Structures are given as C-alpha cells and as structure tokens.
Amino acid sequence: MTPIERLFERLPELPTIPAIVQELIASLGRDDVDLASLIAKVREDQSLSARVLRLANSPYYAGRKSVGSIEDAVAMIGLNALRAIVIASGVAGAISKVEGISLPDFWKHSQLTARLASSLGKLAGLNKEFAYAAGLLHRIGQLLIQIVVPEIGNKVLAECRNLSVGELAALERLHLTFDHSQVSAELARKWFFPEEIVGALAFYTRPEQEGATPYAGIVNLAASIAFGIEKGQPDEVILSHINHRVVTQLGLEEVDWPEELAKMREAAGAGETLYA
Template identity: 30%
Template sequence: MVNLESFFASVKLPSMSEVAHALIQTLSDDDTSVPQVRDLIAKDPALSAKLLRLANSAQFGLPRGVGTLDDAITMVGMSKVRTLALGACLSESFPNLPDLDRKEFWRSSMACAGYAQWLANRLGIDGQLAWLTGMMLRLGELLIAQADPATLREIEKLPHLPGVRWQREQRLIGFTEGQITAELARRWNFPMQMVQALQRSADPITEQAFSRLGAVMHLAGLLAETENAGPDTVDSLPAEVIAALGLDADWLRTRFPDTSTFLDVTT
C-alpha cells in the first residue's frame, strides 16, 4: 500500500479552468460581490449557457424565463449559481475512463449532492457548500481508476452494497475515495471545512474531531448508493451517525426527498 503523497505522485491531476479556480477562491471570501461572480462566469460562454439552461429547468420552477446571468443570480441566488457553476466545471474536468460507468457515476454523485443539501438544510449547515461537497465525494475514485484500473475493477465488482466501496478502498489501497478527494480539494484550495468533511466522510464517528458536514456526507453517500432509496431506507442508516447529528429518524422518513427534483449539472 502507498501513502497519499505517493498516490498523488502517480496520477495526473485533472485540469481546472481559470474560471473554476477563480470561483473556488470566492468560496472563502465573504466580501465576494454579485458582479464579481457574474463577471467570472461570463468569461466562459459555454458555462454561462449551461447555467441559464439549468435556471430555466423544471427543478427551479421560476415564475418567468431567465435570459441573462444577472437574472439567474437575482432569481436563483449568487451562492447557488456559483455552486452550480463549480459543479459543472468539475464534471467536465475529468476524462472518460473505460472501467467506470460515467453515467452511473455522475448519477450517484448528483444524488449524493441532493441528499447532502437536504440534510444540511435541516441542520442549519450551508446547503450550497454541502451540495458541492456531496457532488465531489466520489471524485477520488476517478483518480483510483487512473492510477490502477485493476484495483478499481475490484472495488466496483458486484454485489455493491452501500458503504462496501469505502471498505474495499481502505483494504486495497489504504485510504478511501473521500480522503483522496479531500487531498485534491486541499490542492485546489477549496475551503478547509470541505476538506475536513471529505476526509472524515467514510467514518465520521471514530475520527478525533467530529465534523457535522463529514457526517452529512456519510449519510448522503449511503443514500446515493441505495437502489430505489425511500423512507424505509432510513432504517438502514447508521443510528449513531443520525444521533450524533441530532437528526430525528421519523422526520427523515416523513420528509424523504424525491430524487427527481435533484439538480444535475452533468447533462
């Protein structure tokens, strides 16, 4: 087994656009203004068009059409537009890999993002930050695929029950996809809150410093991996993580989200 430093020395990091890097910097800047975000996104016409298409989608249900970035930011909110822009940039930064079903990978990632935002909103955690962190959770697996395709095939083999992939990663390479993504996020200068949550996502309870966002990632990741997840799925979630977050299982069952309402920035 190798350590994370050696692992990263063996892979080629995906290239992030100049716009994406600039948007990442604004995540840690409380003084970021609407014109700053608008002007950054406007530098990428394809990204701008994609965001306008998303803003006009049924998931937002806006009362009128959105024709400009200014309209999108006014009607959807700067934080959400920025998060969606970063999500779109990230999904396009990684190449197709022969040993991974790209469509299923991003479906799972979008589901994880949606569940993470749902849980975060209930807990008073920044929902946009949770959405982006949830979307990124599995990115480390794309680097595993690049470094060692044979190991990826072993990790992905069926049966594939929720949480099993993390166990296989830990056994085969010594760390999880979340820990790899955390290091990637650190190198890309994402906020430390996101880095720590990703580091602790596979095992949030036994980590020395409890991360509420990390525990949210744990639950969201399990839900995203559950086929046909619904209210009854709550019974299979780890009770100790639910308790540590102060969530109520009955509330989770009665307010379980409809995944068809989750946004997808990868299409």
Template identity: 30%
Template sequence: MKVKEAAESLQRVRELPSLRGVVLDLLGSLNDPQADVESVSAKVALDQAITAKLLRLANSPFFGLSRQITSVNDAAAIVGLRSLRNIAVAAALVDAFDPQRCPAFALRPFWRHAIGVALAAEAMAPLCELEAATAFSAGLLHDIGRLALALALPETYSELLQWQQEQDLPLLEAEQSRLGLTHCEAGAQLAEQWLLPPQLIRCIALHHQTELREPDLLVDLIHLADNLCHALDLGGDPGDAVPVFSLAGWQRLGLSNAQLLAVCKQTETRHESLCQALAIC
C-alpha cells in the first residue's frame, strides 16, 4: 500500500508548475564558468518582481550601502555576482508559491528557516573550502520537498501535520508513515524536474541522513547548517525540533567550536535584515 501511496504522491509533485525561467537560469548558472555579472544582471532585469525585491534589499540595512541603488547594474556592481544571484533566487522563490494552497503549512517559519540555513551555509563554506554561492542555494532549497508536498497534497499534508503534532513525531517519520515517502525524496524529484545542478539535488535528498554511503562535504555542510538553525530557532516555529545530528559529518568538515559560534553569531546578525528585505517578517 505504501508503495502505491508514494507513487501517487510523487506523481502529484511532478504535476506542480515549474519555476519562472529566470530563476531556473540563475540556479543553472551555478555550474556555468562563463557566467559573469553582466549576463546575470541581464537575466534578473527581465523580471520586474525580482528586480524590485533586489533593489529593496540592496538599499536595506543588510548591505548598509552609503548611496541609493536604482538599477540592477548598480546593485550588481556593488554586491557582486555571488550576492546578486543568491538574492535574486531567494526573492523569486519566496514569491513563487501560493500560501493559500495549504493553510496548515506555516509558510513564514518555513522561509525564515530556509533563509537562515542559506546564510549559515554561506558563512561556513569558505571555512571548508567550498563554494559559498552553491552553499547558499543548497541551504535555501534544502527543504523544498516540504513545500512541494504541501502544494501537491494540501489536504493530505495538512492532516499529516496535525497528526504529527498530536503524536509528537519527527516530521520524517510522520511523512514516511502517512505518505510512504519523505520531503527529502519529494524535493529531490522536484529538483530533478527543474534540472538543478546535481550537487543541489544531493543536498535536498540527503540533508537529514546521518550516515552517507559516499561522504559529500556539501551535504555535510547543509546538514550542519540545518541543525544549527533549528537550534537557533530562526524559523520561529513553536513546534520546531532539532533533527538527529551527524557527528561524523561535523568531523569531516573540520570546524571548531569557536568557528561554529562565530557562524551562529554572523547568521543571527544578518538573518533578520534579509528576512525583512524579502518581506518575510
């Protein structure tokens, strides 16, 4: 029975509409060595909604710039390619999904947590000799399967979330019991449909696994960033719980306690201003 339920759930996920073309182009450019500020700026400028949020963020306390930014090109010249792409993707994703589809799914805590994980992953990446822009995108998208299930199966997922709270179960256990699959599997399916880079798909699929068959530092990084942000309660969800933590993954990353404390402080400092600029308050 669970096999049939899982197949039906995945089919509903496959039927979800794709992201706007500019967002997929920006995510795809993570693997493009030819991508530059000019080409990315041109893509962003084609989407008025993304441009508006980007300019609001560029003029927010998040960057603390001394002069008014009035164009995508100005923003790109000051914040750089990495920040431009990350901000544009975050702005587009926050607006891409209808919160009314599944009222029981708390969209505000979801995005506040995702932004926190993205910032924590971005801060830790250079310490682990990983690419910060990819880490930010992986952190932002790591739980996209939760959103996919809420949109594809709104009534079923609402009932699941209620049952999870009543039974005081971990989310993964509740999803596996009721749907026959987890948000990690659903998210990986959606990411494959969007033709996202393989490293992002792996992070989405494996970020809750405490033991990896093939160790992957980016997956370890997102796993740790996710746990840190749950512990810091950046989502502001009263029912939030810290998932099972992989000590082996932390050891592979080679981060000290002092470095983790610095990452937590930096993430908390930047988190609220980014959420406010993206209207996730």
C-alpha cells in the first residue's frame, strides 16, 4: 500500500458528492446535457439549489439582475457556467469542517484560482471547463491531509507562510513523502473526474516535470496569480513570481499581462462565496 493509499484508508469517511454532481462531472466538455433533467435534479437537492442560486446571484455571474430559480440561472448564465457552479457547490459541500483551516477562505482562493485557470485556459486554446475544474480542486488534498494528520498539517501551515506553490509542496513532501497535489489527484480520480483534470492536479506543483500536461501549467500560473492578487501585490511582483518557462510552454508570451491582470483583479472583486 502506498503512502497516499494509507492516507485514504485513515480517513473517517471518503468525502462524497451528490449524484447530480457526479453526472455533470461525467459530462464535462460536452453540450449534450438534458437541461430539463438537470434542472429537476438540482431542485431536488435543497442545499445544492440554495448554493447554486446564491452563486448565480453573485456579481461575477448575474450582475444587477436577480436570479430566482434554477431555470433563470440557466437562461442567465448558460449551461457551462451552471455546470461549473453545480460542480463547485457539490465539491465545496463535500467536506463540512477541517480543524485549523478556514473553509470560507480556502474556497475563496480555490474559486478565484478556478476562474483564473478558465481565463488562462481560453488564452492557451485549452478546454475552459477542464481548466476551471482543475483550478477548483487544486488544493483539496490539503484538507484531507489536515483531517488525517493534523499535527503535520499544522506544522506545514506554520512553516509555509508566503511560500510559493512549489515550496509548499516540497515542504509537504519533506514531512509526508507526498504532497497535497497528489492527494487532490487521487480524490479527483475517486470522484471520476476526467483524466485531463486528474493529471493537472497531480503535476500542477511541478509543471515542468516529465508527464505534466498543459493543464498542470495553467493551474500553476492561476494559483500563483490568485495568491498575488489576494495579497494585494502589484502587477510587477505577481509577474516576477509566475513560472515563465510555463508561460513559454503554453504560448502565452505575447499576452498583454497588465490588461489580463486587470480583468483578473476585477474577477476577484466580484467573487462569490462557495462555502457558507
């Protein structure tokens, strides 16, 4: 049994997601979704419905127009955005409490990373939905580590203030022999996310390593930029911290970064609350 398998064996229970979320995960990248069936199933789950409507009414999605029903949400934001909201809501609801971690702050960062990954994915000519889902899940393994081995999780949290994504993962490997990205990938595999997303999660902390996919690079950039925006760093500091080899690999050298960062800061300011 591998160390990661032992970690999952020690979980009190495997986090679960609603059946409708599993269905939508299986449909990622496809447009042939039965909308009537989707709406009916979301409505059946009151907790999920409440989350979806709250997110659909956030400034990022709805602006000034109020969304009063799941049908309104579909009409307002479209299938792909609704699918993203339902998946995000289901994933965020899978873990209700983690000692030592503020879940509202955790999901705020994850949601911002997801939105930035979607934007970067579009610029790189990749599937935006895959990029969004990978960004959303990129740190969920940290929650499982904190649940199973809180003494190590707390030690890492105390030591990793202001560290980069790669340095945080290296610190975890020092204490555990594996890092949160590998745990995130294993949970995504158990939840039957597409292999493109599983691979992105497994390698996002080491996007230049052999076997890493372009989606790993997208998530690495998105997480780094999200961290800088949340810290209030100026553009030049954010850009000095991103992995420029990954920028080149993804063909993003010619991007107007000041313009894109302005859009990303706007997205951060219109962020919604996944966890409440």
